[in-house]
Amino acid sequence: MTEDDEAAFDEFLAARGTSLLRTAILVCGATRHDSEDLVQHALEKVYRHWPRIRHDNPEAYAKKIVLNAAISLARRRKIIREISFARPPETAADPPDLDLRDTLIRELRRLPPKMRAVLVLRYWEDQSETATAALLGCSVGSVKSQAARGLARIRANMTVAEEVAR
Amino acid sequence: MKIEDQLADAMAEHVAGAEIPPDLGRAVRRRHRTRVLRLRMAGAALVTAAVAVAVPVALGPALPAGGGDAAGRQSSAVVTDDVIVPNVVGMTVAEATRILRESALRAVMYEGGMELVEPEGDLARSVVTMQEPAAGQQIAAGTVVRLDPGLTPSPDPQALGDLGDGREFGGIRLGYLPDGLVWGKWSADKVIGPGKSYTTSFDEPGTMQGGYDVQVFVAHGESAPQLLATMPGKGATVVDVGGRKAKLAYLYRDDEIVPIGSDSGTPTIVWEPRDGLAVQIRMERHYAQKVDAVAELKKIAEGIRATR
Numbered sequence: 023m024t025e026d027d028e029a030a031f032d033e034f035l036a037a038r039g040t041s042l043l044r045t046a047i048l049v050c051g052a053t054r055h056d057s058e059d060l061v062q063h064a065l066e067k068v069y070r071h072w073p074r075i076r077h078d079n080p081e082a083y084a085k086k087i088v089l090n091a092a093i094s095l096a097r098r099r100k101i102i103r104e105i106s107f108a109r110p111p112e113t114a115a116d117p118p119d120l121d122l123r124d125t126l127i128r129e130l131r132r133l134p135p136k137m138r139a140v141l142v143l144r145y146w147e148d149q150s151e152t153a154t155a156a157l158l159g160c161s162v163g164s165v166k167s168q169a170a171r172g173l174a175r176i177r178a179n180m181t182v183a184e185e186v187a188r
Numbered sequence: 189m190k191i192e193d194q195l196a197d198a199m200a201e202h203v204a205g206a207e208i209p210p211d212l213g214r215a216v217r218r219r220h221r222t223r224v225l226r227l228r229m230a231g232a233a234l235v236t237a238a239v240a241v242a243v244p245v246a247l248g249p250a251l252p253a254g255g256g257d258a259a260g261r262q263s264s265a266v267v268t269d270d271v272i273v274p275n276v277v278g279m280t281v282a283e284a285t286r287i288l289r290e291s292a293l294r295a296v297m298y299e300g301g302m303e304l305v306e307p308e309g310d311l312a313r314s315v316v317t318m319q320e321p322a323a324g325q326q327i328a329a330g331t332v333v334r335l336d337p338g339l340t341p342s343p344d345p346q347a348l349g350d351l352g353d354g355r356e357f358g359g360i361r362l363g364y365l366p367d368g369l370v371w372g373k374w375s376a377d378k379v380i381g382p383g384k385s386y387t388t389s390f391d392e393p394g395t396m397q398g399g400y401d402v403q404v405f406v407a408h409g410e411s412a413p414q415l416l417a418t419m420p421g422k423g424a425t426v427v428d429v430g431g432r433k434a435k436l437a438y439l440y441r442d443d444e445i446v447p448i449g450s451d452s453g454t455p456t457i458v459w460e461p462r463d464g465l466a467v468q469i470r471m472e473r474h475y476a477q478k479v480d481a482v483a484e485l486k487k488i489a490e491g492i493r494a495t496r
Binding site for chain 1: 191192193194195196197198199200201202203206207208209212213215216217219220336452473474
């Protein structure tokens with residue numbers, strides 16, 4: 023790795039690091055600390071192949087690793103996920119005026135990791151259906167159906183929550 | 189406002205404060221050096237393994253050497269074994285892998301366009317949702333079949349309802365909890381293996397939603413050995429809990445033991461209070477830095493009694 027490679031890697035981190043971290047937080051749904059760890063892990067892989075990939079869309083490469091790792095982590099730690107994503111306890115009364123945004127994030131976290139990844143890429147990153155499909159290595163049809171099903175689930179759960187609150 | 193716009197706003201707000209730490213570049217390079225060192229250490233073992241497999245390959249049936257004339261090509265087409273791809277969609281990853289191996293095909297797990305390099309644990313029980321090439325196609329033996337593992341159905345997050353102070357659940361009672369911890373008001377069942385298993389957690393009141401400080405897992409019958417097996421075989425400290433041997437370690441990413449006291453590890457203890465009943469307690473690593481984690485884990489463990 024040349025000095026030029028090293029400097030370019032630092033520039034890449036400064037420019038894209040935060041965006042990768044935010045994607046990881048939204049997709050893996052783990053704690054901030056775990057998400058940072060995951061991004062570090064992904065970036066180590068990027069660093070390993072940096073001289074080869076730096077001129078060939080390193081961001082897409084890094085993002086694919088982050089997404090794959092975030093989905094795997096969410097799946098491997100299904101049990102942990104259940105804690106972070108557990109519904110508000112039915113046993114304790116929830117404040118009925120729970121912030122809408124908190125509720126949306128909680129419902130997002132309850133979705134299967136891959137479905138969540140589709141929603142994050144489509145609606146937060148504003149990626150096209152084609153770009154989302156390429157990043158996740160699935161078909162455009164699958165992106166369409168996952169996005170529609172994800173939104174429908176969130177909508178349905180929010181309606182239930184509203185009825186309970188009433 | 190449409191729900192996707194509301195969701196986009198919520199996501200933007202949720203991560204608005206998240207920035208990469210200033211020393212990220214250094215951390216990535218440090219991690220890289222550690223990995224290179226570890227690979228070098230493993231190098232010698234790999235060379236030995238390569239020599240060991242080279243022999244059966246050399247003794248195996250010689251493959252046709254791609255003849256130049258028509259007869260040669262024809263014979264190569266005859267010699268190469270073609271197989272019909274079996275249908276493995278709907279099977280567990282473990283089953284699908286076995287069936288493909290029996291058909292002389294290789295299974296590789298893919299997700300997000302990437303090969304999953306550590307298809308273990310949960311994944312083996314996941315159900316295959318997609319395969320490529322599809323069933324019924326005729327392909328050469330030894331070809332890779334890509335499998336996309338779906339998710340195993342998740343357990344009901346509120347499996348056990350209102351547990352009061354949460355100290356009695358899943359067939360055990362906790363006699364001791366560190367000061368300041370209260371029941372996290374959630375529970376799950378069917379968390380590991382085919383037998384009965386449960387989990388719940390305790391945290392400090394006011395902890396951010398989704399946090400936990402101490403989580404307890406209980407596994408009965410066939411699930412008990414599986415819970416015990418979550419602790420890596422070597423490297424854990426053996427401690428005495430009520431006359432039974434327990435394993436205690438700081439775990440990084442659930443499967444790697446790091447030194448006791450390390451802030452990247454989750455302090456974890458697992459043991460069988462009686463035969464056929466396994467309990468695992470883990471302490472969230474930030475909380476662990478605030479207390480005497482090892483002493484507290486042992487005290488919680490010693491306070492646990494089976495209630496059935």
